[in-house]
Amino acid sequence: MDLPDDLSLPLDRGAPWWYWLAGRPALDFVNTRRERWWRNVETLVTPDDLAEWVVQAGLLTELPPVDRELLLSALDLREAVSLTTDALLARTAVDDDALHIIEAWLPGAHLPDRLRVPRDGSQPVLSPGFPAHPGRYALGLIARDAAEMLGTEQRARVRICASDTCSARFYDRSRNGQRRWCSMQGCGNVAKARRHRARHAK
Numbered sequence: 001m002d003l004p005d006d007l008s009l010p011l012d013r014g015a016p017w018w019y020w021l022a023g024r025p026a027l028d029f030v031n032t033r034r035e036r037w038w039r040n041v042e043t044l045v046t047p048d049d050l051a052e053w054v055v056q057a058g059l060l061t062e063l064p065p066v067d068r069e070l071l072l073s074a075l076d077l078r079e080a081v082s083l084t085t086d087a088l089l090a091r092t093a094v095d096d097d098a099l100h101i102i103e104a105w106l107p108g109a110h111l112p113d114r115l116r117v118p119r120d121g122s123q124p125v126l127s128p129g130f131p132a133h134p135g136r137y138a139l140g141l142i143a144r145d146a147a148e149m150l151g152t153e154q155r156a157r158v159r160i161c162a163s164d165t166c167s168a169r170f171y172d173r174s175r176n177g178q179r180r181w182c183s184m185q186g187c188g189n190v191a192k193a194r195r196h197r198a199r200h201a202k
């Protein structure tokens, strides 16, 4: 997944450059820092970017209030997930600080229970309540997704795109677990064309 070479950096707003092919929020989130192999393009630029991202990711239905402090925390969490994912892919030692950052967000994924009588009923119903801080709740959900991915057997399905010039991380949900490219239309196609050219150049 390439960005235009002549992109003016740093970006003012990141939203036009998000992509969604990682198969789960934790890795779509990691992928908001693009071209990690080259320009390291930040696409969570403003607090509004983060608010919009968590809605587009399906974590919240309404834009949450986000300030700069929460944005910085989100970037910390993202890089912690990225570091831990990279250690998994490279089979190197996991960074303890990164794990602590992810772990610290886990309680944020829980909603307080509610026990209320619904408007049309007489018996109380137990249901999940609303987050006091929706933005923090969304980060909790991302951390929870990352922890499930990295801390269970799901880790065997974590991948990085096989292209040398693509830093997309993704979760392989294919039946045989052989997915190599972030997308068949993008990097997969480029590789296919390259193989084709190599074969016919002989």
Ligand SMILES: [Zn+2]
Residues within 6 Å of the ligand: 001, 161, 162, 163, 166, 167, 168, 181, 182, 183, 186, 187
């Ligand atoms: Zn790719």
